Amino acid sequence: MERLMRRVLKAAILGATGLVGIEYVRILSQHPYIKPAYLAGKGSVGKPYGEITRWQTVGQIPKEIADMEVKPTDPKMMDDVDLIFSPLPAGAAGPVEEEFAKQGFPVISNSPDHRFDPDVPMMVPEINSHTVTLIDEQRKRRDWKGFIVTTPLCTAQGAAIPLAPIFMNFKMEGAFITTIQSLSGAGYPGIPSLDIVDNILPLGDAYDAKTVKEVYRLLSETKRNVQEPDIKEVSLSATTHRIATIQGHYEVAYVTFKEETSAEKVKEAMDQFKGEPQELKLPSAPEKPILMTNKDNRPQVFFDRWAGDPPGMSIVVGRVNQVNKKTVRYVSLIHNTVRGAAGGGVLTAELLTEKGYLPK
Amino acid sequence: MERLMRRVLKAAILGATGLVGIEYVRILSQHPYIKPAYLAGKGSVGKPYGEITRWQTVGQIPKEIADMEVKPTDPKMMDDVDLIFSPLPAGAAGPVEEEFAKQGFPVISNSPDHRFDPDVPMMVPEINSHTVTLIDEQRKRRDWKGFIVTTPLCTAQGAAIPLAPIFMNFKMEGAFITTIQSLSGAGYPGIPSLDIVDNILPLGDAYDAKTVKEVYRLLSETKRNVQEPDIKEVSLSATTHRIATIQGHYEVAYVTFKEETSAEKVKEAMDQFKGEPQELKLPSAPEKPILMTNKDNRPQVFFDRWAGDPPGMSIVVGRVNQVNKKTVRYVSLIHNTVRGAAGGGVLTAELLTEKGYLPK
Amino acid sequence: MERLMRRVLKAAILGATGLVGIEYVRILSQHPYIKPAYLAGKGSVGKPYGEITRWQTVGQIPKEIADMEVKPTDPKMMDDVDLIFSPLPAGAAGPVEEEFAKQGFPVISNSPDHRFDPDVPMMVPEINSHTVTLIDEQRKRRDWKGFIVTTPLCTAQGAAIPLAPIFMNFKMEGAFITTIQSLSGAGYPGIPSLDIVDNILPLGDAYDAKTVKEVYRLLSETKRNVQEPDIKEVSLSATTHRIATIQGHYEVAYVTFKEETSAEKVKEAMDQFKGEPQELKLPSAPEKPILMTNKDNRPQVFFDRWAGDPPGMSIVVGRVNQVNKKTVRYVSLIHNTVRGAAGGGVLTAELLTEKGYLPK
Amino acid sequence: MERLMRRVLKAAILGATGLVGIEYVRILSQHPYIKPAYLAGKGSVGKPYGEITRWQTVGQIPKEIADMEVKPTDPKMMDDVDLIFSPLPAGAAGPVEEEFAKQGFPVISNSPDHRFDPDVPMMVPEINSHTVTLIDEQRKRRDWKGFIVTTPLCTAQGAAIPLAPIFMNFKMEGAFITTIQSLSGAGYPGIPSLDIVDNILPLGDAYDAKTVKEVYRLLSETKRNVQEPDIKEVSLSATTHRIATIQGHYEVAYVTFKEETSAEKVKEAMDQFKGEPQELKLPSAPEKPILMTNKDNRPQVFFDRWAGDPPGMSIVVGRVNQVNKKTVRYVSLIHNTVRGAAGGGVLTAELLTEKGYLPK
Numbered sequence A, B, C, D: 001m002e003r004l005m006r007r008v009l010k011a012a013i014l015g016a017t018g019l020v021g022i023e024y025v026r027i028l029s030q031h032p033y034i035k036p037a038y039l040a041g042k043g044s045v046g047k048p049y050g051e052i053t054r055w056q057t058v059g060q061i062p063k064e065i066a067d068m069e070v071k072p073t074d075p076k077m078m079d080d081v082d083l084i085f086s087p088l089p090a091g092a093a094g095p096v097e098e099e100f101a102k103q104g105f106p107v108i109s110n111s112p113d114h115r116f117d118p119d120v121p122m123m124v125p126e127i128n129s130h131t132v133t134l135i136d137e138q139r140k141r142r143d144w145k146g147f148i149v150t151t152p153l154c155t156a157q158g159a160a161i162p163l164a165p166i167f168m169n170f171k172m173e174g175a176f177i178t179t180i181q182s183l184s185g186a187g188y189p190g191i192p193s194l195d196i197v198d199n200i201l202p203l204g205d206a207y208d209a210k211t212v213k214e215v216y217r218l219l220s221e222t223k224r225n226v227q228e229p230d231i232k233e234v235s236l237s238a239t240t241h242r243i244a245t246i247q248g249h250y251e252v253a254y255v256t257f258k259e260e261t262s263a264e265k266v267k268e269a270m271d272q273f274k275g276e277p278q279e280l281k282l283p284s285a286p287e288k289p290i291l292m293t294n295k296d297n298r299p300q301v302f303f304d305r306w307a308g309d310p311p312g313m314s315i316v317v318g319r320v321n322q323v324n325k326k327t328v329r330y331v332s333l334i335h336n337t338v339r340g341a342a343g344g345g346v347l348t349a350e351l352l353t354e355k356g357y358l359p360k
């Protein structure tokens, strides 16, 4: 009922042919009130979307989208667009997104370029929906009608979402994370095949560090039930890798606590974890952001990455074990291009609508 | 000089056609004083070794070996054999190895069946060479002329060898390990292909537990420079997986300490780590059991698994980082069928020769 | 309208947990008038389908199916079942299918056991729908109320479907086929991972021969527009392999003719190819059984295996080239577990309904 | 004896860090009279070879080579170099090679740039060693002291070597080839991983065509025992693909003849095939350029690519079958970076030495 009366939002997808772009197209072509109206890219400009796009995901390119022509990332051509999704590559994204915001467009970006601007939210709606108010500051400070909101690194989301209910409810001391990430996380062409067949590719210090930095910020923006320790006293580390899986970042976490903490309680906290998207019943909000499994050989990338409803929006957590009285181990799986990028972007747009930052 | 006068030992390899068996064949066909004299199996009995064997390793089957016929695992047929290497499957190995030992043969086993018999050594010569004396007890108790010595699980060796110098020199509190193991670790046919393409296979609770159990024992048998904490106070955990690599187990370790401990010192201890094999200059002893790398994208399975001299006998450790004052992180790579099985078995035989348990 | 009045058929799926079984479940849970009512297996009997099944396909296990218990393949327990789909393994299938047919059940089998019984149709509905009448003979001869209809080997279908319009319309002399098949074609556990990583697995003489034998039969049952040469004068050969793809058999065909034959005309014939399923507008009939592509780097397994509507029911053909005046080359891609098995089975059931062999 | 007196040739390897370059380094560091004296590259100039090189092959980087610094491809710096091996990328190779030849250096190139210059040999020494005399013409025409000799495309060699004895001895009508090639054939970074996991990558029209063009030339330069048909009347076609194998190009060939031709005779011709390298007993000449296997599941890429002595210099042929009286089928496997590039280059250098084009 309500939906029938809703205003339909026309969205532009910048980088629509990319690995995140295709998930936006897939999700929005079935969305109740956000429609993919404008597909933009660079090398593929002028070509029919269906011809040029490597559709490295499930299903087929929707017929009505396949014939759309890819257009340049030009604000002037987007008069009737309400909203910009920007999964552009790092470096290219920054200035383009600013230009759009300046021209009055709401921009939801998956790129790293503005994530750490002090007046830009870096949003996982279940974790830090209250940070949307940074937009007001941003507009004021920059004198923009539009604005920029970002989503975090997929790897950081994979780590932070299961850690959020832990940090919110227990006296966490540290978290030591090992990631086994998929190829799509690096975009296309991304990782050379000769780096990955019969191999594991360590991602190195810089990647480890940026993961940790984003997890710190996300945890620091949670709404906690315990007030200590301060996030600054928590020790976080990530050891990151890529292997020859197509989608899905798998992560192993050892979490230490300042006091005795039971794995059962930790499990329960993750299972119960909800946020504003669930309260507001946003269309892209999974009933449970974290799905728990009890099988000791799950989650598996191939079988669990599309978990949840909408598919790929729930993180699957399993192998939760008491290591010692103050240490708990678990593993998690996040769909990097969905929950970790496009799906997170759409969920953020839905939140912005409810919060009055987008027309309803 | 000395070598010319050495007695040549004739070895039987039980399970010679298997993934560990082929590494025994490869290593022994170039060994200064142990020769592959008898190749035994089950399904392949009666067939020429070169015809029936899947040579899933480097190089070619040595010509003189290719024509040998695979024979049954029958002590009666091995009159002139001095020594048995037994990489037989769990379950099958146990009774066969006992029979051989009873018949007077020295047996070096890579299988798990007798690893936790209280009178059987579980040997990583650099770590616990002094446990050979268990053989005396074993012979006495069982009234055997022969004996059984085992080598540990490849995964446990991959964890324990880098941990040994740490536990020996620092006040370790815990070690939280994540493994990313290769397919060959499960033997042939082993892992179904549909479990591993575009997937990560969690190995589950039982595999996690047996890894930890063996690491505990190995660490408890080190010769320590610090006397605390007792191994029983140390917290160990392993989260184990397999992916589509052919050889080489990669492991990430987060090690916590009871007091401030510098990553630099830990590095140094690993770099300096040596044991009796190095002192005795055993032919299969690598100069350094642990090779350190400073590149933050190494070790890599494809490029580093054959590290050391003899190839595959050194573990490569890298990405050593200070996580916090009391926590250090590193990653390691072990060649599972060489250092973790056949190479370890041959090194053990060499040690036994020097210690008088095998003729010299 | 019509559909509302149709009788709903209750189907049992024998081997429902297998790689073909899951495609039956996926397809039938959305089918207009055939419902999955009974799921049977062997090792998984007694367990909830959703718990025990490796869902190695797209989408999720339908909720209402996930809770169903896997039951034994016992005709006595299937009183209210109208129809049996039998993707049982070779050997196991034969006697079970006979028993069901004897007890009065219509059986559609994907297994090889009865394919070459002289009174059993081996059906690709677009090619040889007229052979359904063998059922009458079968019932008479065997005095059965039920009956058995089979579908061919997936590899043979992948070869025969594009060859059918060629053999029907041109004076074909020979076809020389090279297959690059996927892992799912061998079932689960199927191919050991160590046979397939960094390798190509030749399937050998027996597999080559059975492919050719089935293609001969299928072509001989086409309705031709040219009357020569006789199929016996046509030379067919297949060189078969498996590689590490999950689904989708890719095949390269060199077709030689007795007279000058243009690649353009051959293309047109494949593009125009239709059969009785299209005429009858059966629900599982794709509009085009063969979809032509002009891109010289397509079809690709990852991107094209789900082609058509219903997904996976169209074969994609490309790289059609004139080699010389009398030789044409093309490549094709078939979804082995859908078009080559479950989808073909469902299409056959739909045909049987229209032809009066199943209630409507 | 003879070897002791031989002059040692100092070789420069241009592109020494590449996938072909590393095989040159591996082979020459064990060569009786050609030594790797100068390693040149572009991006890696100034760095120690052992630091910068991805050693994607067997064994380890030889110690004495690891410390050598990579230098620019500058003829002026190579005063004491006798011979240039040039596995440079297409485009880059052409002008550099000309410059070296002009400066008086003998250049053996694996790149395509000069392959079809009318005065440049394109050499597979077993097939067309007599074409070395083109060098005389080349020097005269271009007024060079140095010269350029090329080796063909790896894929073309894989096709042409088994076809050579067939075309030489039988009345061949056509050959229809399907290739399944490895990733290393495209150099590094080469094929993006997302193109190859769970996929087959068709190489398209241009790649098909260049393969055929080179095979034509090679066959036309064989020394034939039958004089018809002319090569121009022979119909050749190639359908080319890449999959996720690291080294080794696998090819399926259907060969048609103008008259009845027995598979046994064809086998024999391939088995007996020898050329001048075998007669001259060149150090890199395998005893048999073609090794025949009778197992119907061989050759396999993983197990057979290093066949022959020196390793990787023999092509393995199997699955030879009579398709019909005038058609024979077989499959072959060539090590693309060894026989198809560096090994072929070294063999060519050895031939040039014996023929007086290089000092002996």
Ligand SMILES: NC(=O)c1ccc[n+]([C@@H]2O[C@H](COP(=O)([O-])OP(=O)(O)OC[C@H]3O[C@@H](n4cnc5c(N)ncnc54)[C@H](OP(=O)(O)O)[C@@H]3O)[C@@H](O)[C@H]2O)c1
Residues within 6 Å of the ligand: A014, A015, A016, A017, A018, A019, A020, A021, A040, A041, A042, A043, A044, A045, A073, A086, A087, A088, A089, A090, A092, A093, A110, A111, A112, A152, A153, A154, A184, A185, A186, A187, A188, A189, A336, A337, A340, A341
């Ligand atoms: N992949 C993930 O899992 C993931 C997760 C979270 C965040 N992200 C972030 O999302 C962004 C996109 O990642 P991706 O994996 O989708 O990358 P991708 O597959 O490489 O796609 C990049 C897209 O951007 C377009 N593009 C590139 N340069 C452009 C320019 N200068 N102007 C306009 N369009 C341009 C490309 O269009 P043409 O094809 O037309 O050139 C293409 O559509 C990155 O910032 C990444 O960090 C990715």
Ligand SMILES: NC(=O)c1ccc[n+]([C@@H]2O[C@H](COP(=O)([O-])OP(=O)(O)OC[C@H]3O[C@@H](n4cnc5c(N)ncnc54)[C@H](OP(=O)(O)O)[C@@H]3O)[C@@H](O)[C@H]2O)c1
Residues within 6 Å of the ligand: B014, B015, B016, B017, B018, B019, B020, B021, B040, B041, B042, B043, B044, B045, B073, B086, B087, B088, B089, B090, B092, B093, B110, B111, B112, B152, B153, B154, B184, B185, B186, B187, B188, B189, B336, B337, B340, B341
């Ligand atoms: N793979 C590793 O990385 C690794 C590392 C450490 C320890 N291990 C241990 O080493 C052992 C061998 O492992 P693997 O990977 O080499 O296994 P594998 O590849 O499966 O080989 C098993 C071998 O044992 C033979 N065999 C099997 N059953 C037998 C029986 N009843 N009697 C006599 N011979 C029999 C087989 O011979 P036929 O072919 O003739 O039947 C084959 O040669 C296992 O106990 C394993 O736990 C393995």
Ligand SMILES: NC(=O)c1ccc[n+]([C@@H]2O[C@H](COP(=O)([O-])OP(=O)(O)OC[C@H]3O[C@@H](n4cnc5c(N)ncnc54)[C@H](OP(=O)(O)O)[C@@H]3O)[C@@H](O)[C@H]2O)c1
Residues within 6 Å of the ligand: C014, C015, C016, C017, C018, C019, C020, C021, C040, C041, C042, C043, C044, C045, C073, C086, C087, C088, C089, C090, C092, C093, C110, C111, C112, C152, C153, C154, C184, C185, C186, C187, C188, C189, C336, C337, C340, C341
């Ligand atoms: N895969 C293909 O592409 C393809 C294509 C065309 C035709 N086919 C044919 O289809 C059949 C099934 O192939 P698949 O790939 O689906 O095999 P699969 O994955 O191995 O599945 C086999 C199924 O059969 C069940 N089963 C096994 N033995 C049984 C018995 N004795 N009694 C009852 N149920 C039994 C198993 O149930 P439990 O798990 O409960 O034991 C499982 O559900 C084979 O005949 C195959 O030749 C396959």
Ligand SMILES: NC(=O)c1ccc[n+]([C@@H]2O[C@H](COP(=O)([O-])OP(=O)(O)OC[C@H]3O[C@@H](n4cnc5c(N)ncnc54)[C@H](OP(=O)(O)O)[C@@H]3O)[C@@H](O)[C@H]2O)c1
Residues within 6 Å of the ligand: D014, D015, D016, D017, D018, D019, D020, D021, D040, D041, D042, D043, D044, D045, D073, D086, D087, D088, D089, D090, D092, D093, D110, D111, D112, D152, D153, D154, D184, D185, D186, D187, D188, D189, D336, D337, D340, D341
């Ligand atoms: N791979 C095969 O199977 C194969 C078979 C037959 C023939 N070939 C031919 O062999 C050649 C090399 O192939 P590859 O696979 O070895 O390629 P690759 O792995 O990409 O290596 C290219 C090498 O060339 C160097 N290089 C690139 N541009 C250069 C320039 N402008 N000046 C000087 N050096 C330059 C690179 O050095 P830096 O790293 O220092 O930049 C690197 O060492 C190609 O022409 C290829 O067609 C290859």
